[in-house]
Structure formats: structure tokens, C-alpha cells
Amino acid sequence: MALNLRLPVNLRIPGLGRKAPLMPTPPGAVPGTLVAPPEALPPRITVMAFGPEEFRETEVASVAEVQRHVGSAPVVWVNVDGLGDTNTVQALGEMFQIHPLALEDVFNIRHRPKLEEYDDQLFIMTRMASLGERFEHEQLSMFIGLGYVLTLQERPGDCLQPVRARLREKRGHLRHRGVDYLAYAILDAVVDSYFPVLEEYSERLEALQEEILTHPASDTIARVQAARHDLLALRRSVWPQREFLSALAREETPLITERTQLYLRDAYDHAVRIVDLLDTYREIANGLSDLYLSSVSNRMNDVMKVLTIIATIFIPLTFMAGIYGMNFAHMPELQWKLGYPVLLVIMLLLGVGLLALFRRKGWFGSR
């Protein structure tokens, strides 16, 4: 019956992990200082250059090599996996004329998704979701300019494989359109990466509900809380994406064509849908706390009833036995021939009568 809980790994409060500090740079550092996050991997740079009729995919070794590809095809997508080397990123920043503060943000891997417009460049910071024991974030920084899209992420492996496949296999319009459509395809893949996570959480909520109704454990409520925190973290991740997708789909910018805006409106619809689902799930998760408390109350009520039934039946009977266990010299009943069996019958009747009373009060079975 003892509570011997160890805080399981999945009770970690999201966003409270010690993996990355809340701020990458020490307070008061010179603005624009680049500090690689702890345990960051060395960068791996891939370039995809393509147009309606051409397609080249290369892994490059240096930033100088990137330079040779840019401009060589209508659209060039430079992707960097791993933020472990600030020099490489610095060089890329200089090459694409990126503002130092935007570059600093790239390394701040717990940044809020956002859109920033520069004169001839759009800077989008977004977050991909994936599923581990709990859901996981990975930050994706994207710079969109004339003829190029530059994406930077923390580690290899992302939700963009389908986009790459469509490019390689020449499926859809991807090769025929400009950088804005490529940016849309990437953002769409990022938004859609939340759907499998949501499916998973909807299943967890159903499992938690069933557990609460049938066999609540003492850590159930902690797991409900963990789910609530995750849903909250997901919402904080999607909400700003919804915001900037709305801006991209509606506002005029020279880098985004009207035709692509129709597609961005679709991605925006998906983000709205995800926020809606998250709000529903959060309300459901909140309801589970109530369900748990009422379930615990019901169980305590059941325990109390068992105790009360037993005690209420036997305490008076024990008292009666105590009476005839007294040693008074003058207790006539004790000498009666039928004293003992008569008393036993009386006791039996009393016990049965009390049981019947409790049954009428509805203390059994039906509850």
C-alpha cells in the first residue's frame, strides 16, 4: 500500500529540461554573439539546385563550395544539419547577407516561431514535431531570398524527406515553381508533422480515461498532468506558426506570388485545425482530472461502506455477547435451558436485519 514512486522520466515538465539553457548567450553578451548550443553536432551542408529541366543534389564540404551553386539554377536549396560550428554558419550568414541578430536566433534552439521581413529576405523560424517517448521539437530556421532557400536545423533527420523525394522524382509542380513554392512545401511539411503527434496524444488520452475509470494508479494524475503540459507546449509551438502563415498568405511581399499564397492559405487552414484539436484535447485532459478525483472519491466511499457495514453489524452483536460474559452472581438468563440458542437466533436476526437495511439504502452492487 506504500507509495514508492520514483519520478519517471516522462514526468519531466516540458520546457524545463536542462538540455538547452533558456538563453543561449550569457546575459549582457554583445548582441549578435554566436554560441553553439551544448552537444550540437558538426554541420553537414547539402545543396539541391533545380529548375523545370535540371536537378542536382550535392553534399558540399565548405561554404565556398555553396557559393558556386547559388545562381547556377532557378532555385537553390541549401540545407544545414547540425549547429555545432559557428564559423560555418557565420560564413553562410555573410554570403547570404543575413542580419547578425537573425543569425544569433538560429543558435537559440528554444526560440519562439516567428517571421521577420528584411528588405530582400524573409526569415522564418519554425518548429518540427516528432514522436519519441513524448513529443520532440526540432527548430528549423529558413531564409528565403531571390533564388535561394537556406534552412538550418539542429540534427539530421527531419520531416522534409517527402519534399526532397518529390524534387528527386519530379512529382508535383515543385520543380516548375520558384523559391516561394519550395518555402511553402517546407512549411506545409512542418505543419503536417504535427498530425501524427496529435493522433498519438488522442490515443493516450483515451487510454488514460479508460485507466481512470477501471484501475486508477497513484501516478495516473501525474501522467494526465504531463499530457496537459505537452499539449500546452504543442500549442505554444503551433500558435505562432498559425500567425505567420496567416501573414504570409494574406500580406503582400515581393518574394511570395499570389498563386503560392493560395497554397499558404491551405497550410494556414491546417495550422488552425491543429490549434482547434489541441484546444479540444486540452479541455478533455482537464476533464480527466475531475474524473480522477471523483473516481478516488467513489473508491473511498466504497471502502467506508465496507467498514461501516462490518462494524455496524458486529459491534452490537459483540456488545450482546459481552453482556452474557459478565460475572454477576444473579443473571437468571444464564441458567435458562434455551438461553444460548435463543440468543444466537436473536443475533442472527439482528445481523440479517441490518444487512437488509443497508441493501435498502442501496449500499450494495448497483451503487
Add this chain to the structure above:
Amino acid sequence: MALNLRLPVNLRIPGLGRKAPLMPTPPGAVPGTLVAPPEALPPRITVMAFGPEEFRETEVASVAEVQRHVGSAPVVWVNVDGLGDTNTVQALGEMFQIHPLALEDVFNIRHRPKLEEYDDQLFIMTRMASLGERFEHEQLSMFIGLGYVLTLQERPGDCLQPVRARLREKRGHLRHRGVDYLAYAILDAVVDSYFPVLEEYSERLEALQEEILTHPASDTIARVQAARHDLLALRRSVWPQREFLSALAREETPLITERTQLYLRDAYDHAVRIVDLLDTYREIANGLSDLYLSSVSNRMNDVMKVLTIIATIFIPLTFMAGIYGMNFAHMPELQWKLGYPVLLVIMLLLGVGLLALFRRKGWFGSR
């Protein structure tokens, strides 16, 4: 007294069912990819062509046949039941020049209601409500263009029969007005399909309240939660309809006349009313949780009182009997002639006295 609950069917969290995936297309698919939802029925196409003086209703076998009807009368209403065949819908999409993304949305049967304006077409996605064991949604996609209304839905059977009847029987103004009035009539029927569902839920809430006050069961609170989730899902379904009805009734669009906008304002009023009622019902459902908890507390209090009364009366009496059951050689009372009856009278007085005390404390009856 044991809790042997099986999760009943109606405890399913709405929107968490496994029937349709949260996203119809795999993440990262080419935008505009059409994927029929699982278990979709084969399409059945009906055409209603009418004007003030004419009326034809035909079930057609192919999209080519639809083509022959369009333009043959002032208004043509093409209705598709069943989304099982993407080719048919694709062909219709080409015929009516529908944007590929809108077409993709048609198959996404868990989409949020919305309005999209294209150059010479309005695309409205809405949801009809009906009652099964719990309430059920069916998605209705509607395209409004010059001279035609195209509606697509998941399965046969809908809330539009009264509109069809009015067309067939030439009741009201329906045959005399244009596509915008037909669209209004359809949207109005969709909004009004929520009223019977609301009536049902108001009765369920009353029944739940009575159950909580008179004989709460251990799954009552779970059913309250289920009602809350349903009301939330209904609200999420009606709210966007309210939004686009407001837009249709107020904003200028070439496809909607001012005369019809007055009618749309009325449909908007109905949607507002439904949202209001849903908010009231949700607040009532929230209150039922409190009512349940206080009801459980009261019952536990009653159980405790029974135990306390019995124990408090008999424990001291049993102690007294125990005293005279001791075997001390020198206990003068044991030899007294009247020892036994005097003790019985004392015990009786003590028991009655305690009962009187509890009555004065208000532990009986009043509750």
C-alpha cells in the same frame, strides 16, 4: 460494491475516433493529391435543373452527362453522395474549374467549416448534424458559381430533403430566385439541423441532473464528461459557420444579391442562437461536475454518520460489559442482588442519551 466498468461505447471521446485519420493525405504528399477516406461509398450524382417554369430531376451516371444539364436551366444543383471515387470528383472539378486544393479539402472529411472566395466561385465547407447514439457530423462541401450549385457529401441521407421538397412542390420562392437563394436555403437547412440535436442534449442534461440528485452511479460523471465533449465538438462545428454566415450576410460579393443577404442574416441569427445555447449548456454541464462531487461528499458524510452513531453508542457499553466480565476475586457489585438489572438500566439510559445528543446535533432526518 466492486467497480466493474467496461468503457461503454458512448464514452468515446469525440473527435478521437479512429474512423477517419486526422489528415487524409500522408504528410508531405503533393498538394492537391486526392485520397478517398476509408470506407467511403461510391458516388451517386443527382441533378436538379430548374427555373420559375421548369423543373427536372435526374440521377446521372457520368460526369459527361452532368455537362449536358449545366446551362440548360437558370439554376442547376448537382449533388454528389459518396466520396469513394476520386476520378469522378476530379472530373467534376475540372468541369467546374475548381482549384485543386479545394478539391483536396472535399475529401478531408474532418475539415473545419470555412468559406473561400475564388474569382467567380464561392467554396463553402460546412457540417450537418444528426442524432445517433451521440450526435453525428457529416461534411457538406458546396461550390457556388454562375448558374450552378455543386454539393458533395459523404453518404446519402441528409438534412436537405425539405429543400428538395420545396423545389419539387414549387413551394416558397425557391424556383423563382437564383443560385444564391438556393445556397442560402441549403445553408439554412444545415444550421437548423443543429436544433433537434440541441433539444436532445438539453434533455440529457436534465436527466443527468436528476440522476445525480437521486441515484448517482459511478459512471455518471463520465457521462457528464462525454456530454461536455459533445457540446464542445458541436460548438467547434457551429462557430466557423457563424463566422462565414456573418461574412456572407455583410460583405459584398458578386454572387450574392442584397435581397438574399437579408435571408443570410436570418441564418446567421440562428447560428448565433445555437452558439448561445451551447455555451449555456456547457456551463450547466460544468455545474453538474460540482453537483456530483457534493452529492458524493454528502453520501460519504451519511455513511460516516451511521458508523459514528453505532460505534459511539456501543463502544462505551461494550466497555462496561467488559468491566463486569473481569475475573477479579473482589468485585462487590457482582454479588449485589440488583447489580445486573441496574447495569442494564444504566446502559439503556446511556444509549438513549447519546441518541438524543446526536439528534440535537442534527445528525438525523433534516438532511
Add this chain to the structure above:
Amino acid sequence: MALNLRLPVNLRIPGLGRKAPLMPTPPGAVPGTLVAPPEALPPRITVMAFGPEEFRETEVASVAEVQRHVGSAPVVWVNVDGLGDTNTVQALGEMFQIHPLALEDVFNIRHRPKLEEYDDQLFIMTRMASLGERFEHEQLSMFIGLGYVLTLQERPGDCLQPVRARLREKRGHLRHRGVDYLAYAILDAVVDSYFPVLEEYSERLEALQEEILTHPASDTIARVQAARHDLLALRRSVWPQREFLSALAREETPLITERTQLYLRDAYDHAVRIVDLLDTYREIANGLSDLYLSSVSNRMNDVMKVLTIIATIFIPLTFMAGIYGMNFAHMPELQWKLGYPVLLVIMLLLGVGLLALFRRKGWFGSR
């Protein structure tokens, strides 16, 4: 101690009554279809025609007769009590050129208060409050046009008697001003009809608070909930009135003069005040739920303490008596001359000692 509650009449959830359906017309009916609500009374038409120097008040038998009065004096107020005859209302609607949808709304006696502007007519739908066992609503539809005000209500008896009295007795400016001032006087009387209802509810809340603190009954919390639902229903009734009064007081309409707008601003202030009070009362009612729960907890605590005190004192004593009730052949104490009185003294000291301990723990009196 048994809970044998019947659901009392006043636990009905407001707005959930079966009196009027949520929708007056069957779903999908032709828009503008007039359906009298169930149990509606036959209409009784009264005309008040007046100007600075004239005043006529007549009960008329037919709509044709109404026609003769309109235009015969600067202001004509036509009032209809009872919505039982759709033909009469239809005829009035034609006479005053009322839009069919507005006419349909008149019969929808559970409509949300609203303001609609037509070209030369204002349509205001509002709700009067009165007190029965709980508060009661009555819908008032008002059409304001050039030279006339038409009001329609469900049944005779309303909050407008003071307005009629001022007209008859020529008090105030009512006879000297136009239709807009008459409309203001009516709306002001409607808003003010909420104040006595609020007074009543403030008294009920105080009575409930006192009941909870001194003698909570098991249906107290249900009555708190009922009050909460009523307050919510009142708020939903007043809030839209506040909205349209604000619009009438601020926006320019040809039918309302600026001088009357100053008065409407005052009526708006009253509506704001009512909403403020309702919000305060709702917060108080919410607090009563907490108060009830803590009161129940305190009482259970008291019951537990009684049980614990009695049990904790007598269980050890009974054990001691049990010891000397054993039949061991060799128990030297039993033969001691003073064994029995010494044991009694020890028991007394133990009992008193435990009582003193509980007193020091603060288990008596102070609570």
C-alpha cells in the same frame, strides 16, 4: 438520513423547459413561414394615438380598424397581446410593410434580443423580465416607423403600464415628442424591469449563504446551481440589449433624434449596470459552491473527530478489561484485594489523560 429527493420544480434548468421548442418552425420550412407557438393566446389589439393636445386609446377588433388610426395623430402606438393568430399578425405585417423574416422572428418567442435596421423601419426584439417562482421572460417585438410604434408580445400584462399611465395622465414629455421618444420610454421600462428581479436574486444569494453557513441541506448546492443558471440566463438576456442600446445611442439613424439619443445613453447606462451586477452575483454564486464544499468538509471532520475521540478512549480501556476477563489459572492480580479499584482508577486516569490530549490538539470548542 436517507436521501429521498424528488427533483423540485425550481431545479428545472432554465431554457431547457419543454414549453416552447427551440425552433418554432420545422427545420427546412419555407423562410417566412409563420407558426404560432403552442398555447399562444388569441391576439388583443390596442391602439393609442396621441400628440401634444390629443389622446385616444381604443381596443380594436380587426387590422382594418388599425389602418384607420394610423396617421390620425402624430404618434400611434399599436400593441398586440397574444400571438395565437398568425393571420392577424400577417395582416399587420402587410400593413406596416414588415419583412417576412422579421415577422417570422416575432413568433420565435425564444429569440435573442436584437436590432435590425430596414430602410424606413427599425425592428427591435427585446425581453421583459418578471418574477414568478423563478424569473420569467416575455419577448417584446417592436417595429418603429414614421409615425407609429408597433409592439407585439406573448400575453397580456407587461412592464409598460407606467409608460401607458404617463401617456394617459400627460406626465413628462411623452406626448410632446415623437415615436423615437416613445420607443425609448418602452426600452427604458424593459431594462428597468430587471432591477426588481436582481433585488430578489441578491436576497436569495444572501439566504443561501446563510443557509450554507448554518444548516446546509443536501439540495442546497442544487439551488445554488439553479441560481447560477438563472443569473446566466439573465445575462444572456441583458447583454444583447446593452449592445443595441449602445448602437441606438451612438449611431446615426434617421428615425432617432439626437435629443432622444441622450436618453438612450441613460438606458444604456442602466443595462451596463445590470450586466455589472449580474457578473458580481455570478461570482458570488460561484463562491457559494466553494463555501458549501468547505462546509461539508468541516462537518465531516467534526463527525470524524467524535468517532475518533470515543474510539480512542474506549478501545484501550476495553482491551484492559479484556485482559482481566481472561481465564488463566495463574493471574496474581485477580486475587489482590485492591486489584479491581486500582484498575478502575488507572482506567479513569487514562481516559482523562486522552481527553486532555485531544483538548490540547484543539479538537474541541474552538471550531
Add this chain to the structure above:
Amino acid sequence: MALNLRLPVNLRIPGLGRKAPLMPTPPGAVPGTLVAPPEALPPRITVMAFGPEEFRETEVASVAEVQRHVGSAPVVWVNVDGLGDTNTVQALGEMFQIHPLALEDVFNIRHRPKLEEYDDQLFIMTRMASLGERFEHEQLSMFIGLGYVLTLQERPGDCLQPVRARLREKRGHLRHRGVDYLAYAILDAVVDSYFPVLEEYSERLEALQEEILTHPASDTIARVQAARHDLLALRRSVWPQREFLSALAREETPLITERTQLYLRDAYDHAVRIVDLLDTYREIANGLSDLYLSSVSNRMNDVMKVLTIIATIFIPLTFMAGIYGMNFAHMPELQWKLGYPVLLVIMLLLGVGLLALFRRKGWFGSR
């Protein structure tokens, strides 16, 4: 242990007192009807006429006398204490050309603070706070026109003495500026009157928190609720002041100079600060309810533990004593020489063992 609570005076729900009716005039009265609140005092009129070089302070007996002072100095401040005589106020209203509705509001002593702009007059209704057993409101109506400020309040004694002192003693710029600066000085004093009340409530909250943690009484939670209601009433009182101070500080009005607007911005800052503090205090007061519930739960837990420890130790021991109290003819242990002492030792070991078990479960001390 009995709960014998009388509803103490300070549990009165604020705004629910019977002192003043919610509406001063009967429903449906002619707008502009003046009705003195019950128990209103007779008016006392004081005039302060001043300019940079002059200062006269007189108590006047009639409104006609007031007339003589107005215009005799750059700024004239007419103050009325006591609203018991509607004729006097009516005469003042005519003299200063006050709108009848504004005059009616003056007597509605439970009105919401507000600002109304007339052509050449500002009408400000505000509320001063002071401390009695709970906080107290007093309504202050202020009319600002060319050359005069007219203030009306319910009773003598207010928070404006420092302003009067500054005028009399010629401190600050008050004598050198116009009516707008005088109005600012009054409004500033009114806003600042809330700070001592807030100080008092912050102390009460701390005292309540300490009481809950150390010796919660059964009316503690009711006093927490009372504090919450008071804080809510304070907020409802300050919030509209914040609103109109913002309007006065920002909007252009001919009666307020830009220089004074800078000062009004400061008064606005104070009002914002008060609202902030009130929100913090309300959140703290809400937290106290949780704290109380958990405190009660902890105490019930403690009581249960005492009962369980005693019962769990002695019930098995009593059973063992009962065994050897049986009268079977053949119970060999009873004849053993050491039977009795051995049994006593076994009992002692069992009791000590159980105590040790409970200690290991952490049922002692640490909590």
C-alpha cells in the same frame, strides 16, 4: 464541536445591502425624476472662489447665494454635502444648466463611475473609498464648466481635505491654474483614496493566510469569500475610473488643457496600478480557498491516522484477550504456569511492532 455560527455583520455580500435600492426611481418613472436616497442628509453648500491672488471660502444658505459667487473669481468650487433635498439640487441644476438625466444620476448613489461630455460641460461620476469595518464607497458627482467645478456627495467628510488645505495654504500651483487643474486635483485625491484601503486588504490577506496555515476556523473560508467580494467590488469601482482618466488624458476637450493632461496621465497611471494590485490580491485570495481546502484535508488525514493507529493496535490485542476469556473446558494454555506473562509479552511486542510499522510509513512527526 458544534457549528453555531451567526452570520457576522462582515459577511454581508457587498452590493447586496438593503441600504440603498438598486434603482433610486421606481421602474417606469418619468426620466429625470429626482428621488432622494433613503436616510439622505440635508445639503450643506460650501463655495470656494479663488484665483492667483484671491481666496474666499463661504458656507452659503441658498442656491441664490451661490449665483452671486459664480464668476466673481477665476475659479469657483461649489461643493454640496448631503443629497436629502431634491429642490436644492434641482435649483443648482437649473443654474448650471445641467441635463435632467445627469441630475437624476446624482441621486442614484450606486451608479457606475462614468464620464459624460456635454457641449460646454463635463459630467464625471466617481467613487471615493474609505475604511470602516469593511471598505466603504461614497459617490462623488462632479460637473466641470467654464469657471466652475460643482461637486456633490452623499455626506460630509471626504478624501478632499488635502486639496482644500492646499488651496487655503496656497501650496502648489492649485490657485494659479484653471478649473481643469482643480478637477485633476480632485480626481487624483479620489484615486489615491484607494491606496490605504489596498494596504488594509493586503494585511488582511496575510492574516488570513497565517490563520489558515496555523488555526483555521470554520468561518475562515467565509471571511476569505468576503475579502474576495470586497476586492471585486473595489475593482468594479476603479476600473471605470481608469477608463475615463484615460479618455481625459488623451482625448481633446476644450475644457482640459494639454498641460493638465500630463497630470491626468499620472492619475491614470495610479488607477492602472490599483487595478493591477487588485488583480494580484484577487488571485491571492482565490489561492487561499485552495489552501484552506488542503489544510482541512490534512487535518482530516491527521484525525484518521490517530484513529487508525489506535484501532489497528488495540483491535488485534483485544481479540487475543477475548480468546483467553473463552470458557472452553479444554484450553491447555490456561493452565500453563507462564501462560499469562508470555501472552502479555507477545501483546507488547505486537503493539510495539505495529507502532514501528506506522513510523516507517511516515505517519508520525514529519507532517
Add this chain to the structure above:
Amino acid sequence: MALNLRLPVNLRIPGLGRKAPLMPTPPGAVPGTLVAPPEALPPRITVMAFGPEEFRETEVASVAEVQRHVGSAPVVWVNVDGLGDTNTVQALGEMFQIHPLALEDVFNIRHRPKLEEYDDQLFIMTRMASLGERFEHEQLSMFIGLGYVLTLQERPGDCLQPVRARLREKRGHLRHRGVDYLAYAILDAVVDSYFPVLEEYSERLEALQEEILTHPASDTIARVQAARHDLLALRRSVWPQREFLSALAREETPLITERTQLYLRDAYDHAVRIVDLLDTYREIANGLSDLYLSSVSNRMNDVMKVLTIIATIFIPLTFMAGIYGMNFAHMPELQWKLGYPVLLVIMLLLGVGLLALFRRKGWFGSR
């Protein structure tokens, strides 16, 4: 088991301390009156004058000396530590032509952060955070004019050391830019001072969660409340900073260049991030209250189960022993040779049977 809590120091409600009064000046004081806060330190004035090529840092003794430095270099930063001498600040105010009300605000050390624009001066009031036993605020007032930045704070020691270091060591662009960039650097350092505080609170929340799940103490919930109050106070401190940073980054002011606005946008991003984190932490802290209540309920349930198991097993057994302790003359079982051992076996079986029943009910182990 007794609750002997003393209110620990860290349960102090934040903002309720008695250190500084809610209002620095007595109510009704002349606006612009300067009153030093209690226990204020004497001022220490430091001047840093610098440009791209020059840098001087001096501690000055008098305001007159400050005058000599202003204008001597492109940017002059005057910093005042300690608000104990109103004359010094008054003199500085005259020198920099500061509005008297702004000067009064400097001494109001519990003011809300804000931005005020004067003709050729910006006045920013902000708050630095640091960590003691709980977090601590220190107010920083900043005046920005042509060629100077004047900062005033309560005591020496602040979060601006890194800014000073960058100036001294000529790191970053600080020496090359104007007053607006210096102001940005200061504001950025202030905002960043919240991150270490947030880290600390995230750790405290995790520790509290672990404590609740493993060994909740009776003051745990009070410490959760304290954390909630702190988080609320932090939010109230950061929110207005977020507001004015947004205004500075977006609105046009002559004193801030567009280049610096890009940097301010970055500081704004940080403030948004902090507010986001605070909201997450507050939701987590709220969840801890639920977790605590359910933890207490579970423990009470465990205690109840122990009691019920013991009582339910031994009460019937004790009754059976009582039966055979009765002194009836005719009880045949007592004479049976095997009566005693048979009864013992029956008792054993009954006890084991009840234990098995409870195990099947899941009262052991699993929880």
C-alpha cells in the same frame, strides 16, 4: 502529528511586504512632491562619457560636476545609485529638464514599468530581476535625451555590469553608436536579467512536483502558492516591458534610429519569450495544486484501507471469541474436546478468506 507551522519567511505574499508603502507620497500631496523611500541609500553618481575614440569613467561628487561632462563626448551616461537624497535628484531633474511628475515617479519604487514620450526626451521606467531567497525587483528609471542617458536605481549592484564592461573593453559596437543603442543595450540587459530567475523557478517547480509525488509536507501547498504568486509578480513586471519594447521597436521617434529598432525588436522577442515561459510555468504551478489534492486523497484512502482491513478482519473474530466467553450454563460446544482448536481453525480460515477478498478487490500493492 501536530501541525506546528510558523509562517516561514518565504511565504510572504509578494507585493504585500511592508518595506515600501504602496504610495510614496501621502494622499493629496502636491503633485511633483519628492519623498525618498524609507531606508533609501545616499546617491552615488557615476559618469561614463564616450565616443568611438574616447572613453572616460568618473565618479562625481555633485550635480554641478555632472554638468561639465554632458556634451563633452558624443554619448554621456549618468548613473545614480541610491535614492536617499531628493535634492540631488531635484538638481539633476532641473539640469536635464525633466517633468516634475516623472521625477516623482522615480521615487515611487513600486511603479509599473512604462514608457513616456516628452518633446525631446524619452522616460522609461523598468525593473531588473535578481535572485535572493525569492526573486527580487529593483526599479530602474531611464531618461534618454540628445547626447545623454540618465539612469537612476535604488541601490548599487545591478545587471548592467556586462554593458559597462563592453564599454570599457571596447567590445561590440557600443562605443560607435549613439544614445539609442546604449539605451537598447541597457534595456536588453534588463530583459535578460529575467532568464536566470526563470531557470531557478523551473527548477523549484520540478522539485515541488517531485516532493508532492513522493513525500508531500503540510506546507508544500503553501510553497506552491508562493511560487504562483512570484510567477504572477514576474509576469506583471515583464508584461509592460514587452509593451513598451514593442512600441519602441515599431513606432517612429526622433531619438531612436531605424537601425537600433531592429535590435529593439530582438529585445522584444526575448520579452515575449519570457511571458510565454511564465504562462507555461503558471499553468504548471496550477496543476501542482491538483496534484497535491489528489496525492492527499490517495494517502487518506490508503489510511482508510489499513483501518478497514484490520477492523473488518478482527471485529468478527472478536465477536466469535465473545460468544464463547459467555457464561450460559448450557453451551454444549464448551464441553467438546476439540471445541477450542476447531474454533481457532475456523477463525484462521475466516481471517485468511477476508484477506484474500481484499486482495482480489485490489486493496493491496498495485497502488
